[in-house]
Amino acid sequence: MKKSLVYIFLALASIIWGISFIMTKELFVSEPHITVFIILTFRLLLATAVTIPVLLITKRLEPIRKGDLKWFLLLALCEPFIYSICETSGVQLVSGSMASIIVATIPLFVPFGMALAYKEKIKGITLVGIVLSLIGLSVMLLFGGEGNLDTNPIGLAWLAGAVLIAVVFTIIIVKLVDHYRPITITAYQNLFGCLYFLPCMLLVDGSNLPLLSYSPKMIVLLLILGVFCSTLAYAFYNIGISHLGATSSCIFTNVIPVFSLIAAILIGQEQLTWSKPIGIVIVVIGVILAQLQPQHSSQNKSSCNDTSPTNNSSVQ
Numbered sequence: 023m024k025k026s027l028v029y030i031f032l033a034l035a036s037i038i039w040g041i042s043f044i045m046t047k048e049l050f051v052s053e054p055h056i057t058v059f060i061i062l063t064f065r066l067l068l069a070t071a072v073t074i075p076v077l078l079i080t081k082r083l084e085p086i087r088k089g090d091l092k093w094f095l096l097l098a099l100c101e102p103f104i105y106s107i108c109e110t111s112g113v114q115l116v117s118g119s120m121a122s123i124i125v126a127t128i129p130l131f132v133p134f135g136m137a138l139a140y141k142e143k144i145k146g147i148t149l150v151g152i153v154l155s156l157i158g159l160s161v162m163l164l165f166g167g168e169g170n171l172d173t174n175p176i177g178l179a180w181l182a183g184a185v186l187i188a189v190v191f192t193i194i195i196v197k198l199v200d201h202y203r204p205i206t207i208t209a210y211q212n213l214f215g216c217l218y219f220l221p222c223m224l225l226v227d228g229s230n231l232p233l234l235s236y237s238p239k240m241i242v243l244l245l246i247l248g249v250f251c252s253t254l255a256y257a258f259y260n261i262g263i264s265h266l267g268a269t270s271s272c273i274f275t276n277v278i279p280v281f282s283l284i285a286a287i288l289i290g291q292e293q294l295t296w297s298k299p300i301g302i303v304i305v306v307i308g309v310i311l312a313q314l315q316p317q318h319s320s321q322n323k324s325s326c327n328d329t330s331p332t333n334n335s336s337v338q
Contacts, residue, residue, distance in 0.1 A: 025266075031258035031261050032271055032274035034254075035274065038251055040280065041285050042247060043282045044118040044282060046247065047286075048289075057230055059222055061110060064248070066216045066219055068249065069248040069252040073205070073253050083209060087201065090198065093198055094198070097214075098214035103218040104183075106215075108180045108183040109125065112184060114177070116174055121181055122278045123159065126306075127185055127305070131189050132192050134189070136192075150311055151309060155305045158306075158307075161300055192268045193268075199260060199263050204261045204263075205260075211256065279302050279306075280302060
């Protein structure tokens with residue numbers, strides 16, 4: 023696949039994810055009885071209902087190889103299960119654009135995860151980028167409204183958890199991208215995610231189901247979140263990881279806050295204050311600086327090949 027096409031896929035994934043924060047926030051606003059578990063369960067059920075039949079009909083659903091089931095189960099436990107709970111809970115408590123900004127710091131921490139897991143060296147410019155991005159976040163947090171701290175700290179804690187889980191997810195997925203099509207990985211993520219979410223939703227929030235409106239707006243939003251955000255965006259992102267490696271692909275999440283903010287302003291969900299564009303620019307510059315390091319071929323090789331699950335196929 024041409025590198026330019028891979029870049030387009032990664033950019034599309036970031037755009038879709040950026041808009042997803044706003045759509046999730048709109049669900050909470052328009053449906054007072056909807057919950058985190060209900061949104062995520064319906065989102066994954068719809069994604070699975072579309073993806074699995076299509077892959078079976080086209081004969082593109084690859085079987086899980088011996089020794090890989092544990093990695094798929096762990097991958098789905100990280101994303102979509104734990105990550106989605108943290109992210110959606112955070113979106114419920116803070117603005118959609120603010121949530122996207124926190125999530126956009128994931129590339130800052132991926133190098134640390136790769137260093138711990140695969141002994142990759144962290145460059146000094148990475149630390150400079152982290153500090154600069156934290157300054158940008160501080161501008162957003164301290165002056166998000168009219169000069170006051172208008173962000174719920176519990177919401178920030180949920181989003182920080184999402185960032186941590188995303189790093190773990192990245193470490194795990196490099197074990198699979200060399201052996202399965204990106205859409206296959208995404209399909210199994212959604213399928214196993216349903217198995218995690220469905221019993222939790224019925225147990226915790228089953229009594230809320232009759233209270234929902236099931237309006238066309240609610241159904242359309244859930245369909246978009248399921249088909250585009252939980253399926254296409256993840257498939258595009260997995261394509262990027264399989265061709266460019268984890269660290270390079272993460273760079274494209276930098277634009278998520280830009281599209282979230284634009285969408286929120288266009289639909290009247292948020293107002294444009296001076297601190298938001300300034301904070302976003304600082305965060306993006308910091309993340310880009312953090313990625314300005316030599317990409318050694320051996321690094322990508324260790325990320326995508328040496329960690330292959332075939333090296334541990336004796337463990338089921």
